Each structure stands twice: as structure tokens, then as C-alpha cells.
Amino acid sequence: MEAVPNKPATIRDVARLAEVGLGTVSRVINDSPQVSKATRSRVHKAISELNYVPNPTARRLSLGRTMTIAAITPFFTRPSITERLRGIENSLAESEYDLIIFNVETVARRDELIREVPRRERVDGVLILSLSPCDEDVPILEKADVPIVLVDANHPSLTRLNRVIVDDVEGGRVATQHLIELGHRRIGYISDFLDNAFNFTSSRYRFQGYRQALSGAGIPFRSEYHGQSEHGRYEAERLVKMMLNNEDRPTAIFAASDTQAIGVLEAARDLGLRVPDDLSVIGYDDIEVAEYLGLTTVRQLLFESGQRAVEILLESFEQKLAEPLCEVLPTELIIRKTTTSRSGYLEF
Amino acid sequence: MEAVPNKPATIRDVARLAEVGLGTVSRVINDSPQVSKATRSRVHKAISELNYVPNPTARRLSLGRTMTIAAITPFFTRPSITERLRGIENSLAESEYDLIIFNVETVARRDELIREVPRRERVDGVLILSLSPCDEDVPILEKADVPIVLVDANHPSLTRLNRVIVDDVEGGRVATQHLIELGHRRIGYISDFLDNAFNFTSSRYRFQGYRQALSGAGIPFRSEYHGQSEHGRYEAERLVKMMLNNEDRPTAIFAASDTQAIGVLEAARDLGLRVPDDLSVIGYDDIEVAEYLGLTTVRQLLFESGQRAVEILLESFEQKLAEPLCEVLPTELIIRKTTTSRSGYLEF
DNA sequence: TAAATATATGGAAGCGGTTCCAAATAAGCC
């Protein structure tokens, strides 16, 4: 029982109390095998007596590693982002690494972070979420001196960066194909703006898949069946109401995210359209509420994408990766209760 | 134009190239006034030539400060949490501090973090969001050797910790009083479980306010008008449907969060009740979607609470605080379109 | 012009760890 010292104890205090050398204490801390049992327990006793905890900063400097991983992420208010972050935090919690987070809400900050964060002095690795690099960013990122993993982000000319992605073209195709196989011919697509300052690409790729499926089935694309706006449930609701007020309105809607699909369901309800009888709706993501709503959707592994990205990063620290990984996570069509066959229109 | 060096440049490289001493470079980096203009520009030239960035870890060790702030937060999927986090990140982005985040999803982790994170060697300050300490935590936190700010968290016996809180009792009272003044007598309350392992207190305090308002108006509390369950829109929907199926059902509902209020609105719609004519609904928080929905609610300053917490933390680093601050942020009743007077029942 | 004062500069010491090398001790072998 002694007074709490003003300054935290250092490794030297422990060495003195345990009557051993500095190196020995360090070896005990780091579980080095070459310390005799007797010495080890003497040191442990001193450690707990002094309430000693190794100073992480000193450790980092000495190791030449920051033991820190940065996540650069846009608006972390969207469920798809927070789910990925949960996965990241979850995997990192068991490791020795700290997670530092940078939230991007402006293009200027995006550029600043992409330039300044991936430096060896700052962090050991970087995770970039849902922010696809633009042409100028590619060389910067490929030249960075720390491992980087892009999650839900990509660029055609990337070859030297790890990525965890979903094949959004395929996902869009599968969703649309599902509707086509149910007999739908007039299929709407509701999405974010395909072109945007942050270079979010998912809506764009899913749109490509949508187009592919249509043309594969010989259905011409009609631009009035594509609604784009800012991301959000209520924006989607507004868009789809306009679309559904047309004469020749769609019998099915593919929404680029579940959040937007919820908006579509609301709109249908407001317009007195029964889902799925009058309107089939399919979303994308399979966020938590999708199951509650019985929403048919394309599941992507959000939480797992974060976990996987961390695994890849940690592996790349240990040089285990011969070359950059581009891991494509599977998507899965989850058929629930918001899609059904277009009665009377089946042509198969 | 020279080859990218394998190792990042150090302050010594800069000193050598600029032909000055170590100390001088350090002074330039830290904007010390006592460096001559000529020397300063020589050093700057060398810095940009070597693409030099000071090593933060070394800086931290030397300064004896980690330049890092931890945020300990429960499930960061809830809008009220992510809004606060946004505010925190936003304020910290302009500072020199890094933000490291710990997500709490189990009680065990909560306890572990509360014990281990607030240490001088790890971080310079700690923000704890929406996790009220329990009795055993109080002495641990009060003895911690780094400044701590609780946000949306409190404990009756706390005196030595900074807090940014909302008077939830008052907020609950105001919400309920609003309904009473509209003539409602049968007022339901939908909330999280009042007792829960994480010791979330907001539902409890708002419940107190609800009770106060009722008894102030001479309305007896009826336990069948209080529904509690896990947090969430759909859980709330289920609860309120049961409540509304009773004979003597409430004419107004106070939901402990906007998320839950949305569930109430859904339930009303499913049951064919018009809002506000058949059922008045008031929420709490004023999250982004509340305005879209025209939801009457009690606004609390979520984003600002995060900003304010950071300000207090930074001030306490500079010893500017004579004693711990307990800042109560205002709430504001935002009357929109989901509450109206109980026609035919007005007794005033 | 010399002395006193103000301004600039160089670099050692120190922050608290890790690691490597040399030395001490223990164990094994003939």
C-alpha cells in the first residue's frame, strides 16, 4: 500500500524494484521465453506492485511502428458505413492496434486525408471506405509507404492496392434479372446521382448491371425509369412518386440501397399500391431492417467486409501477401415478400 | 529530384541539409519566434526538399503527451450516437489531436474499457458517450489521471467529472406537458427498457419527467400505458400496436426517441389511425428525418454536444477549468404536424 | 570603442521503451 506516484512507473522503476536489468523486464513484458521462472515472477510482482503499464508511445518509437490503423470514411451516418466500421472495430479490438477515424464530409477533406494520412510516421495501415480514388489519387495511393486496403472502393487502373469489394455490376444484374424472371418488363431503377463529387461508384455499377440484364432480356432501357437524387429514404420516396404517376409506370423497382427501397415502399403505400401485387420492390445491402420489412434484396456482407479488410491489412504487415489482393465478396439474392410475379404478364 | 529514400527523413537529415543545428529545425517546425528569417527559409527549403514530416510518435514521447483522444461509445449504429460522434470528429479535425474510437457492444467490454483506457500513457483525454457509470465505476473514473468528459451520461454522486448532458427529466416533462396542454389525458410512453445492463439512463429520466407532468396535471399513471422493449423502430411498432389494441387506448404517445416515434407512426398507419387526428405522437432527439416526417419532438443538440465535449476537454488540458463543468444543453420543443388537440376532449 | 544587453544558434540530455552484444551463470560431458 503506497501513495499513488505522481508520474506513472517506468520500466526502470520496475527493474530497480525487482532487482533485475532493464532488458529482463522488457523480456518479461514481451513474453520472451528466455527468462527463468524465478526472475519472471519477481518481475511480475514488481509490475503489479507499481501498477506498471508499458508506455505505448515509447514502445512505438522504439519499434518503429505506430500500432495504429486509420479508417477514412465518408458520412458515417449511413447504415452501410457504420456496419462496415463495426466490423473493423470488432476485428481490431482483439489486436494491439488502435483505430483512428477520419470522417469525410467535403471533397477538400477527402483530398487532404488521402494525401496526408497514409504515411509511415503516422499509421501502420489505412482503410479507405466507399471512397473510390479518382485518376489523380491512384499514383499517390500506389506510392504510399504503408499498406492500404480499399473497402467498397475501386478504380479500373488499380493493380497494386488491396481491395475488398462487391461485384456491384453483378449484384445489379442479379437484382434486375430476378424481376425479369418474375415477368416484369417495366422496371425502374432508383439511385444516388451516378456522378458525384465524392466519386461514389456503387450506384453507377449497379446501374450497369441493371442495363445488362435489361438488354440481355431484349428490354430497351427507358430513361424515364431511372430516378437519381441525393441518397436517402425521403429523396427516393419523392423520386419514385413522380415515376409512378406516369401513365406507363413501372411494375417493379430496383432501389440501389435498402434505405432507398424503404422510401419506395412508403411511396407505394401512399399511392395505394399494394406491394408486391401492384409493385415489386427489391433493395440492396440487406441492412438490419430489411428482414423486418420482408424486403427482397441483394445481400452484401457489410460487417464482414470490415473484418476482412482488417485481416488483409494485418496479413500484409507480416509480408504474408505475395501481391495485392482483390477480394470480391459474394452477393446473395434474398427473396422475401416484396417481389412477386407480374400476374397476367408472364410470357415464359 | 531525388530517389525516394527508403526511410523517411528525420530532423537530423533536415539539419544537415540546411546546415543548421537540430534545435533550430525543431524551432522552425514549432513556429518558435526566435529564428532569423534567413535561417527559417533555409530550413523550410530543406524540409520541402526532403519531403520531411515530423514523426508524431517521437514528438509525443518527447512532449509526454499522446496527442490522442479516446471516445468510448455504445453501438454506433444509432443516429443519436453517430451525430454526437460527428460533432466530436468535426471539432477534433481542426486540432492536432487524433481520435481513437472504442465501440462497446458488451458489458464486459464496457468495464474493460472504462478501466484501461483512461490512462495518461494511452490518451490525453477521454470522451464517454451515453454510458452512465455505475456505482463501482465512479471512483475509478474520478481517480483517473486524464481529463474525462461524459456526454449524455451522468451519475448522482459525480462531482469531479466534466459532463455535457441534457436534462432528460425536464425534456420528458415538456413533451408530456405539451400533450396535456393539447387536452390529452390518456398518454402512452414508449421507451427502451428502463433497466438495462449498460445503464443507459435516458429512457429512465424521460420517464420521470413523464410521470411528473402527469401527476402535476392530476392524471394518474397507468402502467398499461408504458411500453418498454429493446431500442428500435420495429420493436416500438410492436409495442404500440399492443397498446393501441386496448379498449381504453391512449390518444397520444410520447416516444423516448425519434426512431421509436417512427415505429409509432407506422403502427398508427397500419391500424388505420390518422396522425394527429386520432393519435398524437411526439418523439425525442430531432434527428434528421424528423423534419421530413413533420414529427413533433424534443430537440436536443446532438452534434453540438460532441463539439462542446471536445471544447471542454481541450480547455481542461490547458488547466483553464477551475473545477469540473457540468453543462446542461437546452432542449427545445419542436411542434410540427404529429400532435394536435384532442378534439371534443378539451377541458380548458 | 568597449561593455552590456538582446537575439540566434548548436547540441547534449532526456522521454521510455527494444534489441543486441557481451558477460555471468548453469548444465552437460568426458
Place this chain on the structure above:
DNA sequence: GGCTTATTTGGAACCGCTTCCATATATTTA
């Protein structure tokens, strides 16, 4: 017992910065 080898141990050197003190240079002042 004496020699070799394996196991433990101590501590200097180092990681890259800041800071303080001593020294060098410039500026005032009498």
C-alpha cells in the same frame, strides 16, 4: 574437476523529437 555449450542476465545504444543551457553573434548604450 575442467572444458564446452546452453541458458540467463545486464545495460549501452538507439528510435526521433523537444528543451534547456551554453555559446556565438548582433545590437544598444555610455
